[in-house]
Each structure stands twice: as C-alpha cells, then as structure tokens.
Amino acid sequence: MTPAARNAVRGGLLARLESLSLLGLLLVVAGLLGWLSNRYEIEADWTAASRHTLSEASRALVETLDGPLTITAYASPNPAIRQPIEDLVGRYRRVKGDISLAFVDPDRVPSLVRDLGITFEGEMVLDFAGRTERVTRATEAEFTHALQQLARGAERFLVFVQGHGERAAHGQANHDLQTFTGQIEGRGVRVQELDINITAQVPENSSALVIAGPTVSWTPAALTAVQRWVNGGGNLLWIIDEGRLAGLEPLAERLGIRVKPGMLVDPAARLLEIKDASILPVTEYPARAVVGRFDLVTVFPTASGLEHTPLEGWAAESILRSGEQVWSETGPLDAGMVKFDEGDDLMGPFDLGLALTRPRASAPGRLAPEPGELPPPSAEQAPPPVTGEPPSAKAPAAQIDATLAADQAVDAAADTTATPDTVAADVPADADADSTANAGQQRVVVLGDGDFLSNQYLGNAGNLDLGTRLVDWLTGDEQLIEVPARLARDRQLELSDPVQATIGLLALLGIPAALLLTGFTLWWRRRARA
Structure with a gap:
C-alpha cells in the first residue's frame, strides 16, 4: 500500500473516532442534563446555637x-x-x-x-x-x-403533698421546686399541690404522689391517707431530706425502707472541684429500666444512705449508688474537719435511691384500712379529682x-x-391504652436527698435530666425517658451593667472619636506633602 493510501485509511479511522467521541459526549451531556433536571437539596446550619435545626x-x-x-x-x-x-x-x-x-x-x-x-x-x-x-x-x-x-396519650397528674413543711412545688425559694416542676409541666405532666391534712385522701386519678422532704411530723389522718394510697397500688415519689422521716416511720416499715445514720461524704469529690464536704457526686445508676442510658454526673447535697429489707410481693432495685470510697459521716460536717472515724462512721458503697415495684394485683386495696388505721373519709369528704385544662x-x-x-x-x-x-377523672379506664401504661405495676421511688431537685441545685450537671427520667418512669411513660430535658442551648445574650455601659460609651464616643482621628491623620499627611 502506497503511503498516500495508508494516510487516507488513517484519516478515515480518525474521522470515525472523532464522530464516535462526539456522539458519546452528546450522550453524556444528555444524561447529565436529565440528572440535573431533578431537584437535590443540601442544607447546612452554621449558626452558633443551631437555631435552624431541631434540638x-x-x-x-x-x-x-x-x-x-x-x-x-x-x-x-x-x-x-x-x-x-x-x-x-x-x-x-x-x-x-x-x-x-x-x-x-x-x-x-x-x-x-x-x-x-x-x-x-x-x-x-x-x-x-x-x-x-x-x-x-x-x-x-x-x-x-x-x-x-x-406522646403521653393521656393526662398525667403529679400531686405534691403539702401541710408538713414539704418543699413547695411552685415555690421560688432556693429549697423549693418551682424550676423542676416548670420543666415537668413543659413535658406534658400536670403538677398539683394537695394539703392532705384537709382532704385526708389522695385523688383517684393522680398518676403519682410526691412527698418532698417534710420537716414536721405528719398527722395520723395524713399518714393513713398515704398508707391507703400505697395499699391500693398508687405510685409514690418519697424524698427523705437529711434522714428525717417526720412521722412516716410506719410507711417506711411498710415499704421495707431504712435510713442509715449520718450524711454521705466523698473524699474524691475534690477531683471535681467540689469543696463542700456535704455535696456528693454520683456517677453510678444501676437501674437502667428506670433511668435509661443515663451517664451524666449528678450532685446530692446532704444525702443519706438507704437500705431495703426484702418484703413479700415487692422487688427493689438501686437507682443511685455511691462509690466505695464514700462513708456516712455521723459527726458534724465542718469544712476541713471531716475524716472517717472507725467504729462511728460507716463505709460505702451506699444506695441513695431505690425503685420498688410490685404487681398491682397483689395490692390489698385502697379502701381497706389495716389495723390501727383511721377509717377512710366519706364520699362527701373525699377530695375532688385533680384537673387541668x-x-x-x-x-x-x-x-x-x-x-x-x-x-x-x-x-x-x-x-x-x-x-x-x-377532665382526666371523667375518662373511662379503657378509653386509651396509653392512659394505663403502668396499670399492672405499682411503682415507688425513695430518694435520700431532695436538694438535687431544688431551685438552687437543679442546674448542676445532670440533676434535671435525672429528675425528669424518674417522673417519666413513675407515670408509665418509659418511651420518653431518653428524651433530654432541655430543648436547646440558651440563645439569650445576657450582659452585665458594666459591659453594657462600655458598649454604650464605645458607640457614643469611641466610634466618632476614631472617625475624627482618621480624618485628622489624612488631613495632616496631605498637608505635609503639600
């Protein structure tokens, strides 16, 4: 084949390759155009507080x-x-x-x-x-x-007993519980206060009764009302402050609860920069069914250890447990003077919180007083059901x-x-399956300290999250236990008075002065050049 013929063949092949390449390119472009005709959205929230993203x-x-x-x-x-x-x-x-x-x-x-x-x-x-x-x-x-x-499916009523110096559910003092109950109400639980000395009975539609650290001895009528509530299978949150039972010894005996003497002290608390010997940090939560996957540090001021005696029908589990290095100090908690005294103090670990459960079928009945109890109030004396909106x-x-x-x-x-x-009391028992989520099981939580839920200490570490988890478990809303207590970080900018004054002076005097100085400098330079 002559060189001219060879070149002609090569030219033909190259022309075909170019045509095929052009056809392939056109097909690729057509495919890309078809792909781009669909809508693909990519969103990113770059704000510091993630205000455009769900918490x-x-x-x-x-x-x-x-x-x-x-x-x-x-x-x-x-x-x-x-x-x-x-x-x-x-x-x-x-x-x-x-x-x-x-x-x-x-x-x-x-x-x-x-x-x-x-x-x-x-x-x-x-x-x-x-x-x-x-x-x-x-x-x-x-x-x-x-x-x-x-998500709760039915009204939940958390009833706080009043009348014996208990922490006020809506009180604003440092030792009261207004901040905590506000968070609880924000999670869909109605909070009510009940002077049990007047009613001598707990409303039947209460989801759980709360005894928050009484300071004076209970009257026999009030004690009987609570015993009857527990006998009938009612749920209970009992907070014992500084080891005071305040006349509730019969209730403690009925539940198999004993408070150990002294206040708990943790020498390792200094590692968390806690200088007060009466404040106990806790990191161990054995009852996963109660608190879920909870691993935050919680702090308990003036906490007492608890002990449970096994009783027929009741199952007990530790909610909060201290470390082995913790001891129960029976002497005064003076700063810098606390030390373990062999023979007087008790060495840990201790249980600070207990969860008790039993089948409701084994409860003897709310209206069946035991020997020594006062008779139940008549229908005319019974308190009305707690109500909400x-x-x-x-x-x-x-x-x-x-x-x-x-x-x-x-x-x-x-x-x-x-x-x-x-209202909640008028809803039939079978109206909603969720309204009786824990109908087959009675639940009782006993805590050896109530300060961790107070207005003063609630914001420390995981105290709030622990409190809301306990309430969700008591009311039978286990599906909400893993929902964190706070919706989002605080987005409000709070400035102190000195900082506000400084910003005001800068805006009023600083910026104009800087502009005048800049103008004077430019004028001086031009004058010098001239």
Missing part, C-alpha cells in the same frame, strides 16, 4: 412517635404567616417523614373556626393517634411541648382539603367533630 430533645421525642402526624394550620394565604409554619414543620419532617401539613384560610370557613375555638392567626391543630393538641406560635419549644402531650377540641384535619374546594364538605366535616369538656 436533640425534639429529635428524640419525634422518633418515639409511632404513626402519622397530621397538622392543620389555620392561616390566611399570607407568605409572612404561612412560611414560618412550613419552615418549622419541615424541620420535623426531616426526622419523621409521615408528617402532613394542610393550610385552611379562616376567612373561608368562619363557622368551623368558631366551633373549634380558633383564636390565633396561624394556630395549628396537631392530630396523632386520635388525640389532638394545639400550637399557637410557630416555635420549636411550643411545638415540641404539644408533641410531648400527644380541658382537652383541645379535635380538628377534622384529615377531612379538610387544603384547597377548600367546597365549603359544604368542610361544614360536613365540622359536624362530625366532637368538642367534649372533660
């Missing part, structure tokens, strides 16, 4: 909801109103995909809005498992609070079309909506 507590709560959540927002077609709602719900949708949102224009259905009692622009009605809650502001805190109410009216979210194509269809849906004004 850990909200995510954990949403993951406990088993079933679809329907949201009906009553908002006019104004982007300034609807967009914040869509953004908020979108955060929850990223965690739970089966959340549906429908908007209803209140001006289109005034009769429905009136019947449901919708009073706020942008008010949302959440429907989950046949239960409803309302949200009036598009904030994570309020939305998550409503989800907590729905009436449940929200159930919105027909699943029956309303978001576009509201036919007002007649919406009105028909509204006619099927029930708006009962009931």
Whole structure:
C-alpha cells in the first residue's frame, strides 16, 4: 500500500473516532442534563446555637412517635404567616417523614373556626393517634411541648403533698421546686399541690404522689391517707431530706425502707472541684429500666444512705449508688474537719435511691384500712379529682382539603367533630391504652436527698435530666425517658451593667472619636506633602 493510501485509511479511522467521541459526549451531556433536571437539596446550619435545626430533645421525642402526624394550620394565604409554619414543620419532617401539613384560610370557613375555638392567626391543630393538641406560635419549644402531650396519650397528674413543711412545688425559694416542676409541666405532666391534712385522701386519678422532704411530723389522718394510697397500688415519689422521716416511720416499715445514720461524704469529690464536704457526686445508676442510658454526673447535697429489707410481693432495685470510697459521716460536717472515724462512721458503697415495684394485683386495696388505721373519709369528704385544662377540641384535619374546594364538605366535616369538656377523672379506664401504661405495676421511688431537685441545685450537671427520667418512669411513660430535658442551648445574650455601659460609651464616643482621628491623620499627611 502506497503511503498516500495508508494516510487516507488513517484519516478515515480518525474521522470515525472523532464522530464516535462526539456522539458519546452528546450522550453524556444528555444524561447529565436529565440528572440535573431533578431537584437535590443540601442544607447546612452554621449558626452558633443551631437555631435552624431541631434540638436533640425534639429529635428524640419525634422518633418515639409511632404513626402519622397530621397538622392543620389555620392561616390566611399570607407568605409572612404561612412560611414560618412550613419552615418549622419541615424541620420535623426531616426526622419523621409521615408528617402532613394542610393550610385552611379562616376567612373561608368562619363557622368551623368558631366551633373549634380558633383564636390565633396561624394556630395549628396537631392530630396523632386520635388525640389532638394545639400550637399557637410557630416555635420549636411550643411545638415540641404539644408533641410531648400527644406522646403521653393521656393526662398525667403529679400531686405534691403539702401541710408538713414539704418543699413547695411552685415555690421560688432556693429549697423549693418551682424550676423542676416548670420543666415537668413543659413535658406534658400536670403538677398539683394537695394539703392532705384537709382532704385526708389522695385523688383517684393522680398518676403519682410526691412527698418532698417534710420537716414536721405528719398527722395520723395524713399518714393513713398515704398508707391507703400505697395499699391500693398508687405510685409514690418519697424524698427523705437529711434522714428525717417526720412521722412516716410506719410507711417506711411498710415499704421495707431504712435510713442509715449520718450524711454521705466523698473524699474524691475534690477531683471535681467540689469543696463542700456535704455535696456528693454520683456517677453510678444501676437501674437502667428506670433511668435509661443515663451517664451524666449528678450532685446530692446532704444525702443519706438507704437500705431495703426484702418484703413479700415487692422487688427493689438501686437507682443511685455511691462509690466505695464514700462513708456516712455521723459527726458534724465542718469544712476541713471531716475524716472517717472507725467504729462511728460507716463505709460505702451506699444506695441513695431505690425503685420498688410490685404487681398491682397483689395490692390489698385502697379502701381497706389495716389495723390501727383511721377509717377512710366519706364520699362527701373525699377530695375532688385533680384537673387541668380541658382537652383541645379535635380538628377534622384529615377531612379538610387544603384547597377548600367546597365549603359544604368542610361544614360536613365540622359536624362530625366532637368538642367534649372533660377532665382526666371523667375518662373511662379503657378509653386509651396509653392512659394505663403502668396499670399492672405499682411503682415507688425513695430518694435520700431532695436538694438535687431544688431551685438552687437543679442546674448542676445532670440533676434535671435525672429528675425528669424518674417522673417519666413513675407515670408509665418509659418511651420518653431518653428524651433530654432541655430543648436547646440558651440563645439569650445576657450582659452585665458594666459591659453594657462600655458598649454604650464605645458607640457614643469611641466610634466618632476614631472617625475624627482618621480624618485628622489624612488631613495632616496631605498637608505635609503639600
């Protein structure tokens, strides 16, 4: 083959290769264009407090909801109103995909809005498992609070006994519990106070009774009321402060509880920079069924050790346990003077908290007084059931079309909506399976210190989280135990008076002075050059 023919063949091959390459390139470009026609979103929250991302507590709560959540927002077609709602719900949708949102224009259905009692622009009605809650502001805190109410399934009432110098549930003093009960209420539990000296009986619909560190001796009638509550299978949180039983020795004997003498002291507390010998750090929580996967440090001032004597029908488990280096100091807790005295003090480890359980079927009955007890009060003397706000009216979210194509269809849906004004005591026992989540088991928690829940110490380490976990277990809401207590980090910037004054002076005098100095410097340089 001549060189000319060889070149012609080579040129033909190269032309074909170029054509094939061009065809392949066109196919690749077409494929890329098809891929790019789909929408792919990538979002990142770079704010310091992650204000555009759900908090850990909200995510954990949403993951406990088993079933679809329907949201009906009553908002006019104004982007300034609807967009914040869509953004908020979108955060929850990223965690739970089966959340549906429908908007209803209140001006289109005034009769429905009136019947449901919708009073706020942008008010949302959440429907989950046949239960409803309302949200009036598009904030994570309020939305998550409503989800907590729905997750519990029924009203929970935590009743605090008063009348014997107990810590006040809504008191603002350092030793009171207002901060703790506020957090509990934020998690969907109603908190009530009860002067048992007046009622001499515990309301039947109470989820748990709380005896928070009485300081004076109980009256026989009050003691009988609590014994009857425990006999009948009622749940109890008993906080013993500084080893004082305050006349509740018969209750302690009935539960098999004995308080060890002295206050617990941990010489290793200095490693945590705790200088007060009366403050005990705890890191061991044996009862995982009660506190879940809890591994935070908690601190207990003036704590006492507890001991349980096995009783027929009752099972006991340690909730809080000290280290082996801890001892029970029977002498005065003077700073710098605390030391272990052989023969007088007791060496650890100690149990600071105990969880007692028994089948409710073995409870003798709330209305069966034992020998030596006072007779139960008559029906006229019995206290009324504890109550909260009436449940929200159930919105027909699943029956309303978001576009509201036919007002007649919406009105028909509204006619099927029930708006009962009931309280917790009026709900039948079989109305909701969740309302009797721990119906087969009686639960009692006894703690050797109550300061860790007080306004003064609640913010230390994991005290708040431990307290909320104990309440969730007592009320039978184990699915919420792993939900952290705090929704998010504090986003409020607090400045002291000196700092505020400094910033004000800088803005008023510093910045103008800097501008004048800069202008003078430029003028001087130009003058020097001239």
